[in-house]
Amino acid sequence: MRDLPLSPGDGALPVIDVSGLAAGGEAREDVAAGIGAACRAHGFFYVVGHGVDAALVHRLEELSRRFFAQDEATKMRWRMALGGRAWRGYFPLAGELTSGRPDWKEGLYLGTELPEDHPLVRARTPVHGPNLFPEIEGMRETILAYMDAVTKLGHRLMEGIALSLGLPSGYFAERYTADPLILFRIFNYPTQAVPQGMDVHWGVGEHTDYGLLTILHQDDVGGLQVRTPEGWIEAPPVANSFVCNIGDMLDRMTGGLYKSTPHRVTRNTSGRDRLSFPLFFDPNFEARVQRIEGLAGAQALDDSALRWDRANVHAFSGKYGDYLLAKVSKVFPQLRDEVL
Numbered sequence: 001m002r003d004l005p006l007s008p009g010d011g012a013l014p015v016i017d018v019s020g021l022a023a024g025g026e027a028r029e030d031v032a033a034g035i036g037a038a039c040r041a042h043g044f045f046y047v048v049g050h051g052v053d054a055a056l057v058h059r060l061e062e063l064s065r066r067f068f069a070q071d072e073a074t075k076m077r078w079r080m081a082l083g084g085r086a087w088r089g090y091f092p093l094a095g096e097l098t099s100g101r102p103d104w105k106e107g108l109y110l111g112t113e114l115p116e117d118h119p120l121v122r123a124r125t126p127v128h129g130p131n132l133f134p135e136i137e138g139m140r141e142t143i144l145a146y147m148d149a150v151t152k153l154g155h156r157l158m159e160g161i162a163l164s165l166g167l168p169s170g171y172f173a174e175r176y177t178a179d180p181l182i183l184f185r186i187f188n189y190p191t192q193a194v195p196q197g198m199d200v201h202w203g204v205g206e207h208t209d210y211g212l213l214t215i216l217h218q219d220d221v222g223g224l225q226v227r228t229p230e231g232w233i234e235a236p237p238v239a240n241s242f243v244c245n246i247g248d249m250l251d252r253m254t255g256g257l258y259k260s261t262p263h264r265v266t267r268n269t270s271g272r273d274r275l276s277f278p279l280f281f282d283p284n285f286e287a288r289v290q291r292i293e294g295l296a297g298a299q300a301l302d303d304s305a306l307r308w309d310r311a312n313v314h315a316f317s318g319k320y321g322d323y324l325l326a327k328v329s330k331v332f333p334q335l336r337d338e339v340l
């Protein structure tokens, strides 16, 4: 592992030390102001001082490398088809589509661990259920500890986001995230070449995320890019940081004041595989998404002509779960019948 820089260099994305969120008082307001400025500018920022143990992140990287190093047949023992409606398990290279095209990545789909006898699982609620944990010693515990730590960070960041909008810190928790929907992915972007004739251009094609806030750890390889009004910019690896970005639901709630920013990942040609861990901190599946009243400057403009999916997020009304399912059925068409 090479030494990573402490800032993204001359890129426009800010690095915010969020340790003041836990401290309270003026420090908290300062952090909130920084988050607010970043959300209004690009909807993308790095956080440091986040309190997530670096050793835990490192352990998850090691275990994930061991998982992906196995042959395809072994990994397919945890294939998504076995996860059914819970939407969990392994998908192979080119198994996920973004904007209708296969991505050059493989991954493990995970989320909040719920037992088979949990009421939501018994009610066959899509994307809820037990995980398919790889049989690698310590991986289950490490994944659970990681999701737990980053979910806690998610709650704290949402308090900061609420304050940055002039709302009480508990605004989102009271309405949407007392029991958030947490989906978590472990991605591997292999450096291997694409076979001739395959229609593959990106590690992940241009898209926005669906929920409230994505909290991403990336290793030291790089490749994440963000679309700004001035063009695409890099979001390179920064030491001990997470990259945060806003999803469609926060865009919807804030009437476009906080933008759900398009991003993509270049195809990995670095000579080393790239790992990334996005955790999606989203509204409860049953929560009805409502616009926040009285936000100055929020125009809820229809930007569908500029969006990757040609959809107008401000026209959406309903449960977050409905929004999510409509989206995921496009990226995994083979699983659509299982869930919808």
Ligand SMILES: O=C(O)CCC(=O)C(=O)O
Pocket: 185, 187, 204, 209, 216, 218, 224, 263, 264, 265, 276, 277, 278
């Ligand atoms: O792997 C990355 O850096 C980004 C992944 C991503 O954008 C996503 O999963 O939504």
Ligand SMILES: [Fe+2]
Pocket: 207, 208, 209, 214, 263
């Ligand atoms: Fe994304």
